[in-house]
Amino acid sequence: MWEPQQPSVRMVTRLLLLTSVLFSTCQVAESQALFTGVTLTLEPSNAVSQGTNVTVRCQASVSRAGFLNSKYTIYKDNTEVHTESIANAGDLIYSLRMARVANTGKYKCKANINDKELSSNSEKLTVTGLQTPVLSVNKHVFSEGEEVTVWCKAPEESGTIVFYFYKDSKELYEERVNANHVETRLRLNAGDHRLHCDYRVILLPDSVPSNASNNVVVTVKGLFITPVISVRPHGSMIIEGDNLDISCSVSGNLQNSSGLKVYLSKGSNLLSTGQSKANHSTRALAEHSGVFQCALEMGNVIKRATENVTITELFSLPVLTMYPTEVFEREKITLTCKSTNYSSDRISASDVKYSIYKDNYTLTPGSFNGIYVVPEAVRNSSGIYSCKADARMISKYSAELPVQAKVPVSKPEITAISRVIVGKPFQVSCHSDRGSLPIEYTLRKKYSKVNSTTVQQPHHQAIFPITIQHYSDTQDYKCEARNNPKIDVVVSNKLNTTVTVPLSNPGLSVVPDLLEVTEGNEMYLICAVEGSPPVTFKWYRRGNVQPLFTTTSTQSSASHQIKRVGNEHSGTYYCEAINYANTVQSQPVTVDVKMAMWKKGLIVACCLLVVAVLVLACVLRYNSKRGKRENAAELSVKPSSPKSDDSLTVSLTHSTMEVYNPPEDAAPPFDGMEGRATNGTRDSVASLPAGISNRSSYSLPATV
16 A cells, blocks of 8 residues: 655755745845836726626736735725735726616725735716616505505615605605615595606715606595585674584495594684584684684594684774873873774674773773773873773773883983093083983083983983083083973083193202201102192102102192211102193202211311321421430339339330339320320330430339
8 A cells, every 4th residue: 555755854944945935036026016007997888878787997007027915996986895805916807797877986996016005097987777667556446544555666776766656646755765675555535546656866966867667556445425514604694793503514324434533623723523423602703713624534534624604793803092102100191992893783883882901900990982091190100001892792802002101301410431631531421310211411511502412222321522621610511311302301410520630830849958958967859749639759869760759649749858868869859740640750950968067077177186196296206316316314213112022123225115003093194106005004115305315214113
């Protein structure tokens, strides 16, 4: 028995090596491919009739030297319809077998080769012709009230389709489906009817219609019963107040009338119901005029009969009027209530009686002839008025008449609504707290009319611009208000408001006088202006941006105090004044601070002292030069007792220093320019008398 040989290790190694070489070769070839474009074609043409086999061909333009990975995608109207991978960038064939109208659209191809993606141009495919639909029914003869099932089919079509059903060439029903057929149920009236259908294939934004289907005739057997409506009294001369009787019944074969029911109605009001008859009786009124309906219902069958009933008015609706049409509080009002038409065959004008109401309360107890006067004494005549007319137990009400008595205008108030500054325009308002609109306001200056305006809307005010040249000019303005031409105008008080006078004539003064400002004293910088307070004063020193001092005053002047004036306070000063109208600045003032008197005296004393010192120095220098020409004297001081502990001998020679302790009651030591002794110590050569040589020695008693 032959057994297959197992592959040796050498053979496996050779196969792996060969595979690796082939794979590397393919990759080299793949990397050398040149992909330049994609072309889409429709075969046999871009326009075909229904049932034609259409080929959508997608072809890539590639220069290659080996194996290629390629993927194609077909789009119809930007919607993907087919995707396929093709070896070595071959052509993609997408077939549309038995093309239908639903295949109409724009086709495009996209190719991806070696991770490079290109798209073709769009090509539009147009498929013409639709299949004629077929209509069928489940039965051709049926009774009134039954339903018939109807089908409309176009089995070869596809896409989104809207089917339409027609009865005797009139559209009866439509339905949109994503299928090529539809089924529905119809209910038809008695008689013979011709049915057919058609459809439309939706191709957004348009649709393509089909031909009409075959006609199918169906017969609906009617029920031999009909509704009957009758009205009494007969004819058109039904007048208000007559008894009105209306009945609804059934005429015909009632043997198989199980489930039969009749309805009598007028508009949406159901008046009566019954098994085979319904009645309605009422006293006729004009508003009962209209169409009455008698409806018969049995199973799914509904039959109707109607009757138009006209009822003549016995008298017309009363109309309430007012004179005058506009009234003010406490003015007389005349109200008139009248019915203009009445049936002369039944009543006369005097048979109609009237009543007048205000806010649903009767103003006229008992009936009267229709004219009522509201007296002037009635404080509040505003309200909702109405009237009623009565004749032969029939009452009719007029429409409501709202009356709003106007309120006379109250005394107006004139106020300034912006800051009043002399010489600048500002606004004043005229307003009355009470008064019905419209109100005419007039601004007057003394006896002359300045301007006028009419306020039409609530919460509005009459605004007038004015300008005054003097602070007292505001007293010349008044405001007038009027809303009733029958009465005089109402005049306001004079305009009373705060007037701001612009600042002027600013000045800066110094206390004390400029020639008397000396060091160590106080100095006051006083800024004064003319104008309306409050005034904000600011003091500046030239060279400084920030003010030295700021204050607000209700006076026309203010001061800034500088305590202990020094030379550093010398300079140029000015002030600035501000109020609501303007800002003014004074002329600058230069302050030169004089030296204090005590300093002047001190300087004189110092000068005299310096002179004295210089003179003394010269004298001492002269004596010193004279003493050098003599021999040095030795001064010995010996004690009166030989005991060494009772006395101290001091030798004073030139350029020597000894210690001397004076007694407690001795005079203070001398402190001079050339010799000083402090607490008994001398640190320089003492001045000696002129007749004694420096080299002489003296013995002086000393107590230690």
